[in-house]
Amino acid sequence: MTQKNRILLVEDDTSMGFLLVDYLESNGFDVKLYKDGVQGLRAFEQSKYDFCILDVMLPGLDGFSIAEKIRAKDKKVPIIFLTAKNQKKDKIKGFNIGVDDYINKPFDEEELLCRINAIMSRCQPDEKFESQSKVLNIGIFEFDHENLCLRKGSENKRLTQKENEVLKMLAFAKNKVVKRDDILLSLWGDNDYFNSRSLDVFIAKLRKYLKSDPQIKIENVPSVGYVLSDK
Numbered sequence: 001m002t003q004k005n006r007i008l009l010v011e012d013d014t015s016m017g018f019l020l021v022d023y024l025e026s027n028g029f030d031v032k033l034y035k036d037g038v039q040g041l042r043a044f045e046q047s048k049y050d051f052c053i054l055d056v057m058l059p060g061l062d063g064f065s066i067a068e069k070i071r072a073k074d075k076k077v078p079i080i081f082l083t084a085k086n087q088k089k090d091k092i093k094g095f096n097i098g099v100d101d102y103i104n105k106p107f108d109e110e111e112l113l114c115r116i117n118a119i120m121s122r123c124q125p126d127e128k129f130e131s132q133s134k135v136l137n138i139g140i141f142e143f144d145h146e147n148l149c150l151r152k153g154s155e156n157k158r159l160t161q162k163e164n165e166v167l168k169m170l171a172f173a174k175n176k177v178v179k180r181d182d183i184l185l186s187l188w189g190d191n192d193y194f195n196s197r198s199l200d201v202f203i204a205k206l207r208k209y210l211k212s213d214p215q216i217k218i219e220n221v222p223s224v225g226y227v228l229s230d231k
Contacts, residue, residue: 004029004030005030005051006031006049007030007031007052007053007116008034008040008053009021009034010035010066012057012059013055020053020112021033023109035059036059039060040058040061044066044070050077050078050120051077052067052070054079054081055081056081056090056094057084064093067097078100078119078120080112080115082103083105084105103115114181117182117186118182118186121169122186136171138210138216138228138230143168145164166199166202166206169183170206170218170226170227173228174229176227178226179225180225183226203220216230217230
């Protein structure tokens with residue numbers, strides 16, 4: 001059984017906290033909720049967490065202070081701030097501390113989930129893919145993602161960085177749905193209209209590169225994402 005990623009959630013709004021715990025746990029995470037900064041920091045120091053979600057305004061110890069202490073102990077664990085404050089200076093302060101992202105209240109739970117998945121895919125690629133081969137087989141092709149190369153026999157197609165990253169996300173999840181929002185937030189940092197159209201262009205280009213093997217399909221799952229298959 002796959003071990004669930006553990007999330008430390010520090011949020012003093014009880015209703016919001018319980019709703020987030022329920023939503024994130026229904027999406028496969030193990031979430032521990034704490035309602036003040038001191039308790040949240042103590043929990044982080046006493047246990048291992050894969051992700052931290054911190055409200056900025058907290059009793060006991062604010063989100064900035066918790067993040068500073070977490071970063072002093074762990075340089076890599078991802079951190080998202082939940083905040084009702086939208087001032088540029090606060091965001092700059094957070095990013096200087098080493099926070100990975102901000103999400104402003106009120107927010108959509110699905111957007112938060114997409115941001116969590118996107119950050120984890122960027123921050124933990126070695127852990128996620130360490131058992132995977134550096135060269136992946138896709139039908140009659142060999143995909144050497146470290147060298148941005150798609151090979152068919154003696155033919156080599158050099159991919160652009162973005163083509164390579166899109167194909168890599170699809171190939172590592174072969175035969176499974178990869179959500180559009182996960183691709184957009186991970187590779188573009190935003191899921192707006194223009195980035196979405198850009199992704200469509202890259203998908204079309206990848207289909208063109210792979211079309212010499214009719215077994216390979218990049219299937220569009222309407223309103224959800226894509227599935228790469230080669231059987």
